[in-house]
Amino acid sequence: SAEFLWTMEATLATVMARGGVTAYEVAETTTGDKLVGLAYAHPLADKVPYQATVTGEWVHRVVSSSTVEAEHTGLVHSAPGHGPEDFELGQTLGLPVFSPVDGRGHFTNEAGVYADKPVKEADAVIIEDLRAANALFAAETLVHAYGHCWRCKTPILYRATVQWFLRVAPIKAKMVDEVRRVAWYPEWAGAARQMDWTQNLRDWCLSRQRYWGIPLPIWRCTKCGHWIVVGSSDALRKAQGYADGMDLHRPGIDRVVLPCPRCREEMRRVPDILDVWWDSGVASWASLGYPARDDEFRRWWPEDWIVEGPDQTRGWFNSQLAAGVVAFDRAPYDSVLMHGWVNGPDGRQMHKSLGNVIEPETVVRKFGVDALRFYMLSVNALWDDKTFQEDGVRNANRTLNILWNVLRFATTYMVLDRFDPTTPDFASISGHLRPEDRWLLSRLEGLKMTVNAEFATYSLHRAFRSVESFILDDLSRWYVKLVRGRTWTEAEDRDKLAAYHVLFETLRTVAVLLAPVTPFIAEAVYQRLDGKKLSVHLLDWPSAQEERLQPDLERSMSIVQ
Ligand SMILES: [Zn+2]
Ligand SMILES: [Zn+2]
Structure with missing residues (x-):
C-alpha cells in the first residue's frame, strides 16, 4: 500500500x-x-x-x-x-x-x-x-544549541505565562527624539547604537515571579477581575491589612486587601515584583525622594551626565530613557559617556581560564594608583577598548617621577632662599621676566586652553597627553635646563625670583590640572609649594589668561630648540 x-x-x-x-x-x-x-x-x-x-x-x-x-x-x-x-x-x-x-x-x-x-x-x-499511530517517519537524535540555566546548568524550556508589559508604541517616537536631543560621547553611542536599539525596541516585560524587589502595585478583584494601579501608599491607607509606616515589600504588602469598586469583593495584589531594570530606570528621581518630596528634585534633576559601558545601551541608558519618557516626557539625562572595556595584554577579554587576568591591586602595589589612573585615562579615548599593557603604567610612573624631580629642584632652592610668592609678588618682578620665562608662561596658558577644550568633549586622553608632554618637554627637558644657573645667585636677585615665580605658578597649575586624575601626587605637589588651602581639590579650576599667550615667542623658541 x-x-x-x-x-x-x-x-x-x-x-x-x-x-x-x-x-x-x-x-x-x-x-x-x-x-x-x-x-x-x-x-x-x-x-x-x-x-x-x-x-x-x-x-x-x-x-x-x-x-x-x-x-x-x-x-x-x-x-x-x-x-x-x-x-x-x-x-x-x-x-x-x-x-x-x-x-x-x-x-x-x-x-x-x-x-x-x-x-x-x-x-x-x-x-x-x-x-x-503510524505517524512516525523517522526518529533520531540531533545535536544543537539549547538553553540552560546560567547558574545550575539545568536545561530549561519555553513556557507561555501571563506577564505585565510596558507598551512601547505610545512612547517610542518621543524616546527616539530624546536619543537625538541628548549629547552622546562618543557621538555614535547615541546616533548609531542607542538609536538602533530604541527604534527596534519591543514591549518591555516588567513583571517577575520573584520574592525580593519592588512589588507590582496592581490589585485585581478576585471575583470580577477589575484591576487598579495603586499610585502611592495614601491609596492604601484605608485598606484592610495596611498599617502606617509598614514595610511596603513582600510579604506584608501581599496581605493588604482593597474593596473592589465594581462588585465590593476583595481585590488582592498581583503577586509579581518589578523587573530590577525598572528600579534602575527611576533611580534619578527616586534617589532624590521624589515624588514624596521635591526640594532635592528641583535642585538636582535632571542628571547632567551619566557614564557607563556599552552593555548599558540595552540596560541603564534604555531603562532611564523609557521610565523618564513615561514619567516626565523626557530622558532624565542630558549627556551620556559610554566607556570601553579593559582587555588583557593579549587583547582578549580577561578570563581566569585564559590566564590573562590582571588585578588592579597588583598594578597599584607596583606603580601606585596615580600611575595606573594616568595610564588608563591617557592611553586612548575613554570609549575605545583598552589592551592593558604594564609598560604603559611604568611610563606613566616615570612621567610623574619627572614632575616630582622638577618640584624637588624648585623647592630645594626656594626653601634655601626662603622664597615667598607674595613678597615680592608676581606683578613687581614681571619686569624681570626673561624670554624663556614668558615662553613657559605662554605654553602654560596654551596647556590650560587645550585641557579645557578637550575636557569639554571628554577627550581626557588628549587632555592628559598634553599635560604629559608639557611636563616632559617644556618644563623638565627645556625650561629647568635654561634656568638652572639663575638659581645659584645671591638671595635678593630679581632675575632669580622671576624664575622662582614662573616655576611656582607652573607647578601649582600643573598640580591643579592633574588633580582629577592623579589626586595624590597633585596634593603632594601643591602642599609642598603653597598649601594655603586645605587641599588642592579646593582650588578653582584654571582658566587661560589669553594676554599671556605669545605665539611669536613660541615660534622663535621652537627654532632655538
Ligand atoms: Zn538553575
Ligand atoms: Zn470586582
Missing part, C-alpha cells in the same frame, strides 16, 4: 535515506505557498483531548513562516505556547496559546495521558505513541 509524504525537494534524497526508504517516486511537485491552508489530523488527538476539541481557522493547518529554516523536510510543528517565534506567529493567526506545562517542567492535566510526567521523560513515551 502506497504512502504519500510532503517534503522539501532539495533534501528529498537525504530525508528518504534517513527514513530508511529506498524505493519511492515523486508523485507531485508544488510550491510551499500552495500547501498553506492544508489541514492535517493531529496524530495524538486520542491521547490529548485538547487536540481533539480545539477549534480555530488555522488550527491543525499548514501555515507559512519566515523563521523556519530550509532544511530537512522544510516542515516543522509549531507550538505557540512554547517559544517566542511560535507565539508571535500564533498571535497573528489567532492560534490559541496551549502551554500544558507547569512551573516544575511537568505536564499538566491538559496534556491528557502525559499529565504529571516531567516533559523530558515523556519524550520516549510520545515517540512510541507516534510510532503506534
